[in-house]
Amino acid sequence: MKHLILGNGPTGVIAAETLRKADRHAEIMMVGSEPEPPYSRMAIPYLLEGNIDESGTYLRKADGHFESLQIDNRIGVATAVNAADKVVAFADGSTESYDKLLIATGSHPICPPIPGVDLPHVHTCWTLADARAIAARAGAGTRVVQVGAGFIGCIILEALAKRGVDLTVVELGDRMVPRMMTPKAGAMIKHWVESKGVRVVTEARVERIDASSSQTPSLLETVKGLLGHAQADAPSSVMTVTLSTGERIECDLVIVSAGVRPNIGFLDGSGIAVGLGVLTDRHMQSSVADVYAAGDVAEAPDLFSGTPMVSAIQPNAADQARIAALNMAGKSVPHGGVMAINVLDTLGLISSSFGQWEGVTGGDGVEVADPDSHRYISLQFKDDVLVGATSIGLTQHVGVLRGLIQSQVSLGDWKQALMHDPLRAMDAYLASVQKPGVLHDQTHGHAQAVC
């Protein structure tokens, strides 16, 4: 049995390890397209902050980890899949056959069609290579314009602020993290971030980016670069960012964080059904037998309605990788359904959101905000089942919000108690979810998937 895994991010690595656990003898090959050892994108902000070095981003830290598990980790760019013959073609002209294939190629950042987006000091923040380019440019006082204040944008905002840059964030929506936070919570985060010295411009679009002086680096910059002192050097070339409001902002570095899209281009003509990502069933199998997908690249049934959903977050990558691998190894294990869960730290303000945090039609909810103490909670229900939650300033036992939503447990009288005091979520959890059999009987719960 030969398992071929395309992509060696968290999804590829967890799938490979799970496969090895399930089958001691199978051949496992994992192919990634970046030159570094398998690493975790979401550790990049901590690299930019100087908390860790590049090796701190590596998914597995022990030398020889993959060799010891007989996981063949290679570098290559998949360019086509021939599902009929079970062969994958790579950019270097080589091919690789498989018995079972896992597509774990993740996603790529969207580059909006803004004139000037291809200038040298305009970067996305997605790979270690991006991180190096940003680190070389962004030092104390560097003027940075960040395009987009979504989830990833807000995470790197923190890292940039810690580098001491002079930061302006431009967001199309009316608040920060509009796809993860309720209007009130998004506004509270904006207020907090501004009070920490970051300028936030909402309801504005970047119209164009112009180089306002010579793009050739100064002699000093070149020499510093040659000496390896490129970090935080005074940038010589500046740009002007023009907003839809008419405002023009001069800056040294532009970081584009405008969302991501699954890496499915190489599947054109393969017959593998795609929507936004690779469409899968609950067993993470694609429309084609023996071809599976998981992680950022997969579009799998969601927890609530079963409609396909792309979920580009780390915990989802870990969950789906495990389920896909177990099924590839011949164990029929269904995934409980995709559910969005996010946690964010914006300059010390911690926020999180879960599931259908924006609420559902016909449902009801409760929202309590205390802007002065920077605390907020919103719980959303359908009948007496919790379906979504948003919080700011809540760090103790926050995971039970996932537990309550995922187990889809009937809260009974506890719903009224929560409508009255949503901060009693932990009590409601202890009283409702932790009943014998609740985790077990849930046909949609993750817990069932792992029994």
Add this chain to the structure above:
Amino acid sequence: MLKSLYIDPEKCTGCLQCEMACSLENTGIFNPSQSRIKVFSFEDAGRKVPYTCTQCDEAWCMQACPVDAIKLDKHTGAKVVEEETCVGCKVCTISCPFGTINYVAETGKVQKCDLCGGDPACAAACPTEAITFVDANWTGLERMRTWAARANEASL
């Protein structure tokens, strides 16, 4: 034979010795707010429910960690946070559906029960045997369910 924490809320008087012992063991000072075991109080029913990680087999926290900072201690079965490796991203705190791994702003890291390396201070400190450290021959889920049944009875 692995041992695990066995909690019987019926026997808990809410004296909070466990929280004191846990914080002392792990932070060097008596500070229940830093305890990894927490006693929940159901005022109306006058019931107390000690609650901490069951070291579940699914290990949602360990699976979700992006930097491999949570390790399985093979001797105790505990899932242990390696402080030097943890970057404080908090993804584990929202992944654990039991809410038993938490972020600590003061350290910038997460913390959870690690069974004190095989000699849990909470169990040693509990005067009523509401918390005991016993042979674990059940799976994580069964353990959770049995304990949960008790937690539930206690909270009614």
